[in-house]
Amino acid sequence: MNKIFTLLLTCFIFSNYVTAQLMTYKFQQSITGIENEWHQIKLPPTIYQHLKPNFADIRIYGLTENDTIEVPYLIKEVKEQSNFKNINFKVINSTKNKRGYYYTFELNQLQSINQIQLSFANDNFDFNSSLSGSNDQREWFTILENQKLIGIKNEYVNFNYTILNFKQAKYKYFRLNIQSPTPPILQNSSITISEKPMEVLDTYKVNTTRQTSNTKSKSSTILLTIKDKVPTSSILLQISDKIDFYRNYQLSYLTDSVVTPKETIYNYQLIKQGVIHSFAKEAIRFSPVIAQQFKIEIFNQDNQALTIESAQVQGPPTYLVARFNQIANYKLVYGNKAAQSPAYDIAYYTEKIPEMTTSLILGEVVNIQHKEKPKVTPLFESNNWLYFILSIIIAGLAWFSIKMLRNSK
Structure with missing residues (x-):
């Protein structure tokens, strides 16, 4: 019986503590669309001006008839990254004619590419280039035209731009043409396929x-x-x-x-x-x-x-990945300069969090009304009372001083 009473008392104290904590925040937004255990919430643009720099003052609370629960979450920041995969190839031809210098690349297997990186031994150059693709080296299809390849090197500048970017192209052979009055000295080259992430900025x-x-x-x-x-x-x-x-x-x-x-x-x-x-x-x-x-x-x-x-x-957008265990009226609250970063167990088993989670909907921003502390009224609000009392004290001291002087005579 004592154990049950202690448990109920603990739950009551914790519930009141969480409810009191909720009132320390400035803003709240309702959360709707909860259907599964795991969901994600995209932070709206208007929220960041009210947050601490480390996002420590974000909380998700669920309100029930008898309890207030805190929902654990992790912050997921989307980073713009591109995954580059190098493609194996070999240079099978290097020739020149009146139209310039030609380099033919043969891929080890037929697959799509969208970037060729070049490296020249020339210090200063301004090459005009074009790129074509073919599967039989007889019929060539234009991929790029009039693409600048630049190299600047002096005591102030050391700059190179020698990358060819283009839409994905799938050919067995690629032919690079460089128009230049001086011979380009091609040192190295690499062919890659760039796979950008699904997340967009x-x-x-x-x-x-x-x-x-x-x-x-x-x-x-x-x-x-x-x-x-x-x-x-x-x-x-x-x-x-x-x-x-x-x-x-x-x-x-x-x-x-x-x-x-x-x-x-x-x-x-x-x-x-x-x-x-x-x-x-x-x-x-x-x-x-x-x-x-x-x-x-x-x-x-x-x-x-x-x-x-x-x-x-x-x-990059910022998401909260949160776990919801029970039915409640959930709210996102924020805006508390005194708040510390929360510590949740889910941070230790991130591998168990689903990669794909559905997004929830946030309601309008609502200012949380805080009860003003009653103003303590001083005994004397006007300074005139203070001056009046001091005048009486000074007059009294003067009267006693004069009386003492007369008695001493």
């Missing part, structure tokens, strides 16, 4: 783009702002200039700002330094950061500033 609309140029520092500054503060990992600039260019840049994101009587000071954190060029349309990729505003500084040297027509910001 979220795309965020750039609300404002502001570009300024500084003739003194020979640089341009581009400010990009998106709607919400979200995880980001990629920025693609749409440059309208039709000329060839090669410029160094540095990318930063806004961390905070300080308002002074004269101005507002914006603090930026450097993310990446690199080169933007016209040889290929490539996004600036970096390790994920939670940000809303970016600053890109392009160093033009003695060249005319580039015109940024538009920009696209992308970032």
Whole structure:
């Protein structure tokens, strides 16, 4: 009997503790669509501005008639990765004619490829190339045309762009043609198939783009702002200039700002330094950061500033993979600066969590109402009472002092 009573008392205390914990958070969203034990929840863009940097203040609570339960979860961050598989091949032909230099690659077996990486011994070159495919070396089909292969090497720059990217092509033979007045010295080559993951990055609309140029520092500054503060990992600039260019840049994101009587000071954190060029349309990729505003500084040297027509910001989505054991009214709560990262048992057996889980639906954001502590009213709210009492005390001390002086005489 005592054991049952102790058990019930423990459950009662724990339930009240969890309920009290729920009230320490600022926001909640209802969760619907629960049908299985394991599900995933995609965090919406509006949530990140209210979270701690390490996401420690996220909880999932289930409310029943008699109890409040806490749901264990793990954070799943999607990373953009490509899996490259090398394809075995051999160079069976290397010739030249009036139309340039030709290299023929033969695959060991018929299969699809979408990338050829080349390496040249030349220091400085600007080759124009094309790529064709064939299964019998008689009829050739065009895969790429007018593809630039660039090499720049001097005391300031050491840059190479010698990769051919194309849609998957399935041929037994591939023929590379390079048009160049000087002989290309092909050192090495590799053929690969790139398999991108199923997960895609979220795309965020750039609300404002502001570009300024500084003739003194020979640089341009581009400010990009998106709607919400979200995880980001990629920025693609749409440059309208039709000329060839090669410029160094540095990318930063806004961390905070300080308002002074004269101005507002914006603090930026450097993310990446690199080169933007016209040889290929490539996004600036970096390790994920939670940000809303970016600053890109392009160093033009003695060249005319580039015109940024538009920009696209992308970032990896974040999921919660959670286990639901019983029927309840479940809620996602967050926004608690004092919260610590939870410790759940499921972190020790991740291999038992299904790879494919269905997504749940989050309701609208609701502010959790907190009861205000009753205000303790002081005995005397007005300072006039204090001045009045002090005046009486001072007058009393003066009267006793005068009386003592008279008595001493």
